[in-house]
Amino acid sequence: MTGHIVPKKVYYLIFLTLMVMTAITTAVAFVDLGRFNIVVAMAIAIFKASLVVLFFMHVHYSTKLTKMIVAAGVFWLAIMLLMTMSDLLTRGWMGVPGR
Amino acid sequence: MADLHVAHTHAHPSGVEHHFNSAAQQKDASTVGMWVFLVTEIMFFGGLFLTYVAYRHAYPLAFAAASERLDIRLGAFNTAVLIFSSLTMALAVHAAAVGSSKKVLVGFLILTLVLGCVFLGVKSVEYYDKYEKHEIPGPNFEFHEGADPAHATLFFSLYFGMTGLHAFHMIIGAGLLLFLIVQSARGKYTTAWHTPVEMTGLYWHFVDIVWIFLFPLLYLIDRHLK
Numbered sequence: 001m002t003g004h005i006v007p008k009k010v011y012y013l014i015f016l017t018l019m020v021m022t023a024i025t026t027a028v029a030f031v032d033l034g035r036f037n038i039v040v041a042m043a044i045a046i047f048k049a050s051l052v053v054l055f056f057m058h059v060h061y062s063t064k065l066t067k068m069i070v071a072a073g074v075f076w077l078a079i080m081l082l083m084t085m086s087d088l089l090t091r092g093w094m095g096v097p098g099r
Numbered sequence: 100m101a102d103l104h105v106a107h108t109h110a111h112p113s114g115v116e117h118h119f120n121s122a123a124q125q126k127d128a129s130t131v132g133m134w135v136f137l138v139t140e141i142m143f144f145g146g147l148f149l150t151y152v153a154y155r156h157a158y159p160l161a162f163a164a165a166s167e168r169l170d171i172r173l174g175a176f177n178t179a180v181l182i183f184s185s186l187t188m189a190l191a192v193h194a195a196a197v198g199s200s201k202k203v204l205v206g207f208l209i210l211t212l213v214l215g216c217v218f219l220g221v222k223s224v225e226y227y228d229k230y231e232k233h234e235i236p237g238p239n240f241e242f243h244e245g246a247d248p249a250h251a252t253l254f255f256s257l258y259f260g261m262t263g264l265h266a267f268h269m270i271i272g273a274g275l276l277l278f279l280i281v282q283s284a285r286g287k288y289t290t291a292w293h294t295p296v297e298m299t300g301l302y303w304h305f306v307d308i309v310w311i312f313l314f315p316l317l318y319l320i321d322r323h324l325k
Binding site: 032038049055056057077080081 | 127130131134135137138141142145146148149152153156157171175178179182183185186188189190193196197300301304305307308311312314315316318319320321322323
């Protein structure tokens with residue numbers, strides 16, 4: 001809610017987690033996980049972004065209206081990415097040129 | 100004659116505009132407005148991310164080879180710098196909210212600005228390196244690495260497009276921070292009203308988030324694909 005003061009301790013904890021996650025994602029890039037390199041990298045990036053949104057940007061303490069707007073933004077982004085990729089990724093399945 | 104002004108039958112708390120009931124409501128409105136703007140920014144960058152995903156899917160070998168040409172150490176260093184600047188920005192907002200001394204608020208804002216400039220400095224070193232190696236898309240572009248050098252220009256176009264737009268946001272953020280530093284040194288912000296500090300904080304963190312995705316997507320991809 002408005003006027004909520006987040007303790008500084010929370011910020012330091014989030015900062016530390018973000019730094020550790022950055023180190024992990026960089027290190028993992030040098031390990032061959034095949035197709036899962038991108039999965040791990042994106043999972044860590046989404047986790048980091050969520051921490052920033054929820055705590056640095058105070059969404060965790062915000063009104064429901066603000067939360068809904070954030071969720072709507074993420075949802076529409078997901079529609080754009082998933083719909084487009086479900087098209088591009090499945091075009092070869094039919095074995096028909098141009099489809 | 101009728102009075103053109105609507106008669107005031109109610110008092111306003113200080114610092115609260117006429118059309119708000121309370122300071123809390125006023126701040127909620129600002130927060131919502133800022134987030135609506137940030138959602139448009141999500142979609143703005145989202146288009147570029149989508150383009151990246153589509154082309155990386157189409158030319159994975161070209162993207163892997165071109166990505167290797169970026170310096171992971173500089174990318175990771177810059178990620179750490181931006182995360183650190185997000186911490187100092189959050190602490191600046193905290194200082195404004197709890198009414199710490201002006202020195203603390205101005206100090207954290209200056210630290211955030213300095214870190215932002217460090218990021219941009221490192222970025223310009225990286226750009227210059229790309230210039231020297233003829234890896235900027237255009238008539239002088241030269242790239243012979245990997246199995247599919249013909250499509251590497253797509254990666255570098257996206258690299259410069261995405262990091263360039265990100266850097267442009269950083270420059271705007273630096274301008275906003277300069278404004279905040281001057282205003283807070285003048286003592287304009289109080290525990291009751293420091294909305295500009297908070298909203299700039301939201302913007303700064305958003306720009307940080309964009310980089311949190313750009314770093315793995317541009318620097319860390321497919322190092323084992325070749």
